[in-house]
Amino acid sequence: MSDRIPTREEQDGDGEVRYRMLYESEDKVYIRHIRGIYTRIRKYTGLPLLLAFFFIPWLNIDGHQAVHFDLPARKFHILWTTFGPQDGFLLAWLLIIAAFALFAITTWLGRVWCGFTCPQTVWTLMFIWAERVCEGDRAKRMKLDQAPWSVEKLLRKGGTHTIWLLISLATALAFVGYFYGIRDLVVDLATFSAHPQGVFWVGLFTFATYMNAGFMREQVCKYMCPYARFQSVMYDKDTLAVYYDTRRGEARGPRKKGTDYKAEGMGDCIDCYWCVQVCPVDIDIRDGMQYECINCGLCVDACNSVMDKMEYPRGLIRFTSEDELETGKTQFARPRLFGYAAVLLLMIGLLAFQVVDRSPVQAEVLRDRGTQMYRLSRGMVQNVYRVKITNMDQRPHEFEVQIEGKEGYDYSLRMQRGVRFAPGEIYSIPIRVSVPREQLKEAKHDIDIVIRAKDAPELEDRHRTVFIGPK
Template sequence: MSDRIPTREEQEGDGEVRYRMLYESEDKVYIRHIRGVYTRIRKYTGLPLLLAFFFIPWLNIDGHQAVHFDLPARQFHIFWTTFGPQDGFLLAWLLIIAAFALFAITTWLGRVWCGFTCPQTVWTLMFIWAERVCEGDRSKRMKLDAAPWSVEKVVRKGGTHAIWLIISLATALAFVGYFYGIRDLVLDLATFSAHPQGAFWVAFFTFATYMNAGFLREQVCKYMCPYARFQSVMYDKDTLAVYYDARRGEARGPRKKNVDYKSQGMGDCIDCYWCVQVCPVDIDIRDGMQYECINCGLCVDACNSVMDKMEYPRGLIRFTSEDELETGKTQFARPRLFGYAAVLLLMFGLFTQQVLTRSPVQVEVQRDRGARMYRLSQGLVQNVYTVKINNMDQKPHQFSIAIEGNPDYDYSLRMQRGIQLSPGEIYSVPIRVSVPKAQLKDYKHDIEIVIRAKDAPELEDRHKTVFIGPK
């Protein structure tokens, strides 16, 4: 089997099909700095996410970290709510909702997640910003890399890698801080008393961020990200994405301003390659839709700036649809998109209802299943239960236990008094439920064990179980 694959056939020259090695290393991508509408939009989408990621761990709510995934205690504090392992179904719901939201947005706007808010894109652009600050714009970086090593090159390259390491370390501290506790993590690292596992994960994520955003970059989007492989399933002819208007742009070629190029059969594309030079995944959008394209819009900003200089209309490269390029119209209201939106709204509504109605106290009951399923004492039939109470609230509470069942029966309860539970505490208590034997009409009947906080009666949970007596 050949280890070469053909690239696209050249439109000029001898027309020979070009080949390249399957495993040849990619050339370094030097991205040109550009200003424009989509560059500004990225600041309003990426910056809030960055600020939230880095500063939320430092917020305190009711004496604890605002978002803290305390794995040893199996408690997950998210703002004013504490979740436990028994709430794993909510995480499954959330992931399914996120998947449907991704499908709906992709059907509507293409890969805007990748281009504007994906961490891979945001962190890569931060690292590119560090390169530009220390080494200059695209042409200067290319000259610096081609130049022999000198003091200036060492200083500039050293500055770039120093900023990369600072960003990587801050990223690792913030991420591990969600699990370790950010204040404890920083203090323990500063005093060399951090747990070995915590120190290991900080070092690991520092190295991973440094390599990923510093060196892998577009390789992740091209070869590692699964989203790029199945996005085409969600696209249709009315999906908005970045397209090159070939009817208007072809044939390409350089020209001077104020020259009647149309009479020479030329289009608006001056073949300046700015759209290629600003592309973070190093593709030529003029070759048509490609799975590597992340819809970041940088090529749109670059082309519009060139069109302005040439005094041509904007939009040679633009966010549009395949239908618009062919027919001049885009159908925004279409059944597929409405279907995704309806399912998404329904799932989000059910998820919100589950979260809002979720009780911060949970009870589990286990009836004694030994040889003696019931006891007879002084005319009473007794059943023994083990009640496990989980205080998932972020405040301490004192809980009471009550029995509800057949209203014709006189239930009595024997148990330890004063169940005081701290936030996140789980406590097991045995109880003995008694019913006069003369009142029992059935061999067994259903009862409910009700747990209620004395200082907050709205905090309660119920568990159905069975009371068994003699036949």
């Protein structure tokens, strides 16, 4: 079988079919440094996320790390709330909301997530910044790579890779710190007493960050990211994305400033290739919409700067829609977008209600498997249950158990003395519920077992179970 797949067939004049590989190793992409409005926007969107990622683990709230996913203890501390495994449905809600938010944003603004806030893009641009600091701008980096090894080249390359490794290590420490505990992790690593698993994950994420942002870069977006493959399903003719205005730009070609290029049948594009030189995924936006495009807007900034120098109107490459290019108008209010927004708002409201309505007391009631269905003792019918109580509050509490059942029955409860639960502690206690035999009119009936904090009566949870007696 041939290892070549005709992903695009093109026939030359002699009728020969040309083939392209599904994956082709490409030369290193040298990105030109540019300034513009979308470069500034990326700072305002990326910098707060970076600061939050690196510094949130160092914040303490109520004596614990602000965000700490304590997997061994099965406790997930998020700001002022502690979640447990039983709250897994909230994670499902959150993932569904994130998916619909992605669909809505993509339908409206295209792949702006990829271009402005995706970690792959943010970290890649940080690594490119390190290259520019140590090796210079695009032309100098290309010249340095082509030059033979020397002391200067070794120092410059060494500086670049040192900064890369420091960024990668800081990234790994912050990420693993969300699970290990950032203060414990740093101290344990510094004193060589860290758990081997912690060392392994720090090393793995350091290596992954170093490789992805330092070497793979656009290959991740082109060949590894699934989002690029199904994004076209969410696009429509009114989706805002980066487009090249073919009617205005063609025919392209170089010219001198001040010449009457219109008389020569030329468009506004001077074929300077700046839009290609600034592209992180190494595509030519003038070839039309391509799945690799991440809507970062760098080509827009580059083209606008060239248009300013040539004293041409801006917007030859711009964020616009297919409809606007064809008809001059974009329809922002459309059913598809409203549908995504309505579903998204509904799910956010339901999640907020679930979180607000969630009780800090979690309890489970199980019939004790080590006993019979019921016992007869001194004229009393007894059922044995095991109550599992989880204190999800941030304060310790002592809990009491009460029984609510059929009217006219005299219930008595036997259990061990109250136990004071620390925050996040799980405790299991057996209880015996008794009813005088002469009062039982049914073989089975429902009872409610109520668990309530003594010092905070509003903290309660109740479970309905069955009381079984003789026929």
